[in-house]
Amino acid sequence: MSGLIAADTPASTKRAAFRAGLTSGTIQQFPGAFNPLTAKLIQEIGFEGVYVSGAVLSADLGLPDIGLTTLTEVSGRGQQIARVTDLPVLIDADTGFGEPMSAARTVTVMEDAGIAGLHLEDQVNPKRCGHLDGKAVVPTGEMVRRLRAAVSARRDPDFVICARTDAAGIDGVDAAIERAKAYADAGADLIFTEALHTEAEFEKFRAAVDVPLLANMTEFGKSELVPAKTLEQIGYNAVIYPVTTLRLAMFAAEQGLREIAETGTQAGLLDRMQHRSRLYELLDYERYNEFDSGIFNFTLRADTGQGKGQQR
Structure with missing residues (x-):
């Protein structure tokens, strides 16, 4: 029965693989899976991990990506996807579904769901898609408290907590860099800067921040679609393709x-x-x-x- 019904690989092993991948020197490619079957395909083709996008989950429910989904809905879909794959799963946890104790609870729920890591963002609720205008971010100190709560709730030290900042599109790249440094100091293992425009901006961010970095290569947004090898040469550690499979299927x-x-x-x-x-x-x-x-x-x-x- 090995590998049937559910994947054999324990969640702890998937998390360790994710952490090792971030320091391997090889960029970790995480295509988005809009359902468990897609996750099986991502594994078969040979990617390093699976991403679960909040925008995709919202769209799958017929809703816009403005923070309407709940922790139960997101963790439930994440568990379904993580169950069928031996790959680590990174999930979009929006703003943590509350402040900051809710962010702490979100970490424990995602751990119990078999997820390898999550990212929390610094947007104000109700949030917007990262590539839309009209976003607002909370003060840096508020996001730092959110992250510290999340880190304190982690039980498996290999569970990856990623901090996403949307400040680049609001206050500029330099402001996003300052936030990223504060978030790393608060315990974030990985930094995700949303909506950088050009390869040069990705390079600027890498030069300024001394922690693992994640790039978002989503279509029809603000970012230039930079090939994975180029991102790897710049020094990025991971890349997500959040909505690609849903767009292809739809x-x-x-x-x-x-x-x-x-x-x-x-x-x-x-x-x-x-x-x-x-x-x-x-x-x-x-x-x-x-x-x-x-x-x-x-x-x-x-x-x-x-x-x-x-x-x-």
Whole structure:
């Protein structure tokens, strides 16, 4: 049954792998998974980790990314995703779902869900998508208290606490750098600066901050899409692609549904679909069948008067 139903790798091992990856000199690529099946695909293709985006979870629920989701919803989806993969999972915990004791509770809930790390941001509630205008950030001291509470609640020392700052788009890169230094001093293991515009800004940030850094390569936002190798050469330690898989899937779904609406059949779409056999392969259907057969392999013999079936 190894690897069926749930991944074999314990959460502690995934967290240790995440920490080791951040100091390996190789950039850790974490594509976003909008569901557990996508996480299985991310692992099969060979990425280093899986990301769970708050924007994606909101969109999946038919909501905008403005802080409407709850800790229960986010941790529940994170647990579903972490359960099926041997890779570490980094999750978007928004502002920690409250102040600052709620941020502490968020850490314990995410640990219990099997997550390898989370990021907390310094936006004011209600938050906005990091690549939209009109954001506001809390005072640095308030975010420092949020982070210290989160760090104090951590039980597994390998659980990664990442601090995200949205200050670059509001007060400039220099202000974001000062905040990042304060957040690192408060115990953040990883710094995520949202909405840097150019490769030069990523370089400036790396030169100024002496802690592991995470880059966000989201499409249609404010950041130039910098290749992973270039980010690695600059000195970044991790990169997320938060909404990519959802955007790909939704584009394909919309195109297909429009064709069915227009033609009355999906016959012309078959070459753009994942084949049933490929889905079964990804789900490991054959091994489930073998497991089923190995368990339910009894036959009923002729009645011996005791009225019991004899297991073979």
